[in-house]
Amino acid sequence: MLSLRKTKSAFGLDFQEMPDPRAPGPGEVMVAVENVGICGSDVHAYEWSEGYGFMSSRLPVTMGHEFSGRVVAAGAKAELAIGSRVTINPGVTCGVCAACRRDDARNCTARDSIGLTRDGGFAKHVTIPDRNCLVLPATVDMEVGALTEPLGVSCEAVLTGEVRLGDTVLIMGPGTIGQGIALMARAAGAGRVLMAGRADAPRFDVMRALGFDELIDIADAPLREQVLDRTSGAPVDVVLEATGHPTSISAGMSVLKKSGVIVAVGIHAEPVSFNLTDFVRNRHQLRASHGTSSYTFTRVLNLLGRDPESYRPMITHRMPLERGLYGFELARQRVASKVMLQP
Ligand SMILES: [Zn+2]
Ligand SMILES: [Zn+2]
Known part of the structure; x- marks a missing residue:
């Protein structure tokens, strides 16, 4: 074969x-x-x-x-x-x-x-x-x-980020995992889902087809400026990173509310540096999500079935x-x- x-x-x-x-x-x-x-x-x-x-x-x-x-x-x-x-x-x-x-x-x-x-x-x-x-x-x-396996990775990330009813969520990276995170965040009750990407037109088209239109192209202007513009200056509740670009962590933290959770899902080829004093003073919670627990697969199949x-x-x-x-x-x-x- x-x-x-x-x-x-x-x-x-x-x-x-x-x-x-x-x-x-x-x-x-x-x-x-x-x-x-x-x-x-x-x-x-x-x-x-x-x-x-x-x-x-x-x-x-x-x-x-x-x-x-x-x-x-x-x-x-x-x-x-x-x-x-x-x-x-x-x-x-x-x-x-x-x-x-x-x-x-x-x-x-x-x-x-x-x-x-x-x-x-x-x-x-x-x-x-x-x-x-x-x-x-x-x-x-x-x-x-x-699609069950990648959606499992996305579902696990949303569970790790503790997305709650009505939250404003920023997702970085419109690839399959980012798309799945958007779908799972919506299923978890997120009020607003913002998606950031860089010159990612084909994947932004997929996001639109999935029913998401708050799309931010960071090739146009810095992330922070565009996010705060859309939220009238309010920081977001949860950030989920699925880019694998080291700079995305500090960029994501720059718009995250105090005590907010940022979840790293991307596989990063290089080490990350970010301002640890700001991180501490903002009590940001940097969490990692990788793979899928077996009960998360059940959750995904329940959602897919519906x-x-x-x-x-x-x-x-x-x-x-x-x-x-x-x-x-x-x-x-x-x-x-x-x-x-x-x-
Ligand atoms: Zn996979
Ligand atoms: Zn074993």
Whole structure:
């Protein structure tokens, strides 16, 4: 089967013809992948930017962790029936380390990640533990279902930021995670959602299609000026950063209310510096959000099940797996927002 793989610790990805994965063992299922999104982290791994060296010892690996599909084979003790429509939680835990034994699976010390450190969904078939599968609600099709993982990251960030009813929220970075944060902040009851980006026209178009029109292009004027202009000088309640640009942290803090929470979600290739005295005097709360807890996936599936169509505009490009490298280039050049590949 055709597989899109990271084969070496350098720029690029390669197509390789691979044998079908082994038949599922106890507690495993084989999934026939129908839709698989290209994630920002996939693009970083493709470019081989800072922060992805952890993959080196696991190469070659078939990438792709944002996928949906159908269970086509099940091993002994697997709890999913053949034909089940699923998406996945990419974090594979060991079940035996100290963290796993105290029911703290997110902090498993032997954690594997489907599509980063073990074979993922940029291929027709993949064999994974059945406990990593999440059954899609009947109202959610495979395409929208493949948005579950990035929406989980966004949902976790909004929970970490404690967005509350009527809040004014500033999101920095209109990529998929930022778009998802906007949707989740709205679902959490945010009164106003401001989105900042830099010369990001295609992704601003997606934001409009999702129903958000308070868009700030920091190529036009400084962030602080534009935010305070819109809020009549009032600072915002919560800032959520999904850019990966180090300057965004201090820029975000410059418009955040005293005691306000700023959540960093972006993966930053460089260290950040900010004025610590202002930070202390303003009692700003800088928090990190990374990945998704298993209950957060349940929350996302509940939301998707209620109104799947409101998420579909996030997907701007659809193409067969064979054209995957073209899809990566579109994502990399920020021409595309979410690219869905169909193996
Ligand atoms: Zn992802
Ligand atoms: Zn463990």
